[in-house]
Amino acid sequence: MFGFIKKALKKTVDNIEENVPKKKKYASPEEIEELLIEADVEYDLVEKIVASLPAKVNRVALKNELLFLFKPANAPQADIKPFVELIIGVNGAGKTTTIAKLAYRYKQEGKSVILGAADTFRAAAIEQLTRWAQKLDVPIVATKQGHDPSAVAYDTIAKAKAKNIDNVLIDTAGRLHTQTNLAEELKKIVRVCGKAMEGAPHRKLLILDGTQGTSAINQAKTFHEMVGVDGVIVTKLDGTAKGGALLSISHELQLPILFVGTGEKMEDLAPFDPNEYVDAILDAIFE
Numbered sequence: 001m002f003g004f005i006k007k008a009l010k011k012t013v014d015n016i017e018e019n020v021p022k023k024k025k026y027a028s029p030e031e032i033e034e035l036l037i038e039a040d041v042e043y044d045l046v047e048k049i050v051a052s053l054p055a056k057v058n059r060v061a062l063k064n065e066l067l068f069l070f071k072p073a074n075a076p077q078a079d080i081k082p083f084v085e086l087i088i089g090v091n092g093a094g095k096t097t098t099i100a101k102l103a104y105r106y107k108q109e110g111k112s113v114i115l116g117a118a119d120t121f122r123a124a125a126i127e128q129l130t131r132w133a134q135k136l137d138v139p140i141v142a143t144k145q146g147h148d149p150s151a152v153a154y155d156t157i158a159k160a161k162a163k164n165i166d167n168v169l170i171d172t173a174g175r176l177h178t179q180t181n182l183a184e185e186l187k188k189i190v191r192v193c194g195k196a197m198e199g200a201p202h203r204k205l206l207i208l209d210g211t212q213g214t215s216a217i218n219q220a221k222t223f224h225e226m227v228g229v230d231g232v233i234v235t236k237l238d239g240t241a242k243g244g245a246l247l248s249i250s251h252e253l254q255l256p257i258l259f260v261g262t263g264e265k266m267e268d269l270a271p272f273d274p275n276e277y278v279d280a281i282l283d284a285i286f287e
């Protein structure tokens with residue numbers, strides 16, 4: 001597993017190396033400031049980090065400072081079956097692909113998976129998820145466009161219970177006519193999941209497009225206010241030089257980053273390891 005995050009941060013690190021002075025043992029707060037800005041950390045947070053630094057900063061001190069910004073993830077409770085996860089986020093963030101990646105991962109762990117196509121707002125979303133289900137050889141519950149998404153969520157959980165399936169992944173719409181509609185729909189899906197199985201959904205995962213950098217934060221806050229998010233997955237980390245935004249995302253939202261997308265294939269999902277992440281960024285300026 002090791003090395004995927006570092007590889008996915010290549011564009012971010014290349015950009016820092018091009019713009020920030022060469023490698024060294026110690027860096028000044030001004031150099032650290034440049035490093036963080038180049039990596040797309042939000043300026044408020046950059047200021048906060050830099051304010052606490054001494055005149056000469058070594059790698060270990062800065063690493064500890066940065067690691068502190070990440071909220072650790074709770075391990076999911078292992079004995080819940082089916083374990084129901086609701087996948088939320090705006091269209092285009094990478095929801096469908098990430099559902100496929102999670103399903104692939106669970107299958108690799110020897111678990112059975114079912115998908116629920118509860119983004120019934122767009123026919124294309126249902127088709128895309130159905131194609132992934134075929135490719136992954138996992139069952140899917142899907143209806144026609146326009147049907148009640150919470151009914152799809154209910155049916156998916158009911159089928160998982162009847163067939164003794166381990167993991168349920170439910171897709172949701174990312175955009176309706178208004179934000180109020182979207183909030184109401186998501187809340188209803190959450191309520192109905194709870195009716196299908198007490199305690200469900202067990203995790204509400206927010207998918208954020210990493211190429212948006214820190215501008216994904218406000219979007220995340222909106223979803224968090226709507227339904228309460230348990231963890232974040234940042235997609236397309238490989239496609240951006242804005243990899244430093246993960247520091248701001250984690251710190252501002254006070255939510256754990258659980259996985260990052262490192263490519264377009266179904267294997268390209270890496271568990272997020274703050275240690276590896278911070279090391280990769282610091283490699284750009286420290287010896």
Ligand SMILES: Nc1nc2c(ncn2[C@@H]2O[C@H](COP(=O)(O)OP(=O)(O)OP(=O)(O)O)[C@@H](O)[C@H]2O)c(=O)[nH]1
Nearest residue numbers: 091092093094095096097235236239261262263264
């Ligand atoms: N390079 C890269 N591309 C990704 C990653 N995750 C998703 N993508 C691509 O991003 C695009 C959007 O992903 P989708 O999964 O279709 O996004 P979505 O949120 O479901 O969007 P809709 O289908 O429009 O609702 C696709 O072309 C994916 O292949 C990633 O980690 N790295």
